[in-house]
Each structure stands twice: as C-alpha cells, then as structure tokens.
Amino acid sequence: xxxxxxxxxxxxxxxxxxxxxxxxxxxxxxxxxxxxxxxxxxxxxxxxxxxxxxxxxxxxxxxxxxxxxxxxxxxxxxxxxxxxxxxxxxxxxxxxxxxxxxxxxxxxxxxxxxxxxxxxxxxxxxxxxxx
Numbered sequence: 001x002x003x004x005x006x007x008x009x010x011x012x013x014x015x016x017x018x019x020x021x022x023x024x025x026x027x028x029x030x031x032x033x034x035x036x037x038x039x040x041x042x043x044x045x046x047x048x049x050x051x052x053x054x055x056x057x058x059x060x061x062x063x064x065x066x067x068x069x070x071x072x073x074x075x076x077x078x079x080x081x082x083x084x085x086x087x088x089x090x091x092x093x094x095x096x097x098x099x100x101x102x103x104x105x106x107x108x109x110x111x112x113x114x115x116x117x118x119x120x121x122x123x124x125x126x127x128x129x130x131x
Contacts, residue, residue, distance in 0.1 A: 002122030004034075004094045009128045015082040020094030020122055024075055027051050031097045031107045032077040034068060035115060036061075036090035037124075043093075045112035049077060050104035057108040062088065084129045091124040 006018040020032060033048035045059040047068040056068055067080045077094065095118045099107050111118055 002094055002096055002120055004092055004122045004125045007092060007125030007127040009130065010084055011131050012085055012129055014084050014129070015080065016084065016127060018079040018081070018092055018094075018125060018127075019076050020079070021076045022096070022122075026074050027070065027077060027096065028074045029098060029100050031099050031104060031111055032070075033057075033095050033097075033108065033111045033115075033118075034066075034077075034079045034092065035095065036088075036092045036127075038090045043115045044090075045115065046079065046092075048108040048111060050099055050108055051077075052099050053104050055104060055108075057105070057112075059112055081127075084127075086129045089127060089129050091126050093124040094122040096120040096122075 002022045004020045029052045031050045034046040035043045037043045047058040049068050065083050069078045
C-alpha cells in the first residue's frame, strides 16, 4: 500500500519535500508518478520516475519548481517543491504501475493520460500554501 506523506502548511516562497513509500517494499521496476488535485478539478500530473532506467518524465505544472528523485534503496520516491505559491495548494498523491514486461516510457505516459486506470494509489497528503 503506497502512501504519500510530508505535506503541511507552508508560507508562499517556502519549500516541501514529499515522500512516497510502500511499507518498505522495493519500488524497483515501477513507474511512480506524482499527481495533485484541488476540489472540483481533475487530477493533474506532475512528474514520474521509472525506476528500472531511472528516467524522469515531467508534466511540469510547477514550471521548473519541482524535482522527483528516489533513494538508493529504491523504497521511497520524493517530490521536492520550491518557491511554493498559493495555487500549489492541493492534495498530492503518488501512484504506481509495474514496468515489468512493459516499456517504461509508455507506462509513464499512460499513467498521465489515463490516471483513473492506475491500479495502485497512495493516500494523499495535503499541501497548503498560505501566509
């Protein structure tokens, strides 16, 4: 079971580093994608990392203010966001799809295109940017 954590209240201009983990299990050979959602709006894809080839696929809604990474043990994926703005306020989610037997790039692309088809979602974490 994936879970995103690390959210909270941050002032405009501040930064946060969210984490996504699956109870200590390896995330090797997965595409892990970050999304966010505000009330009344669709899920918005942020970035994904495909852990078999360590490639990053970015939709970049934060316009260069976000970075996705993974720890050396491949158990936790991070989303670091800087210079946060009030419009970044949202619930942030991570999601996973296996890339075993699949093209990692295509897997990540499909995750962004059809997020409702993703089989494994983590519980979201609220990020509130406010002074």
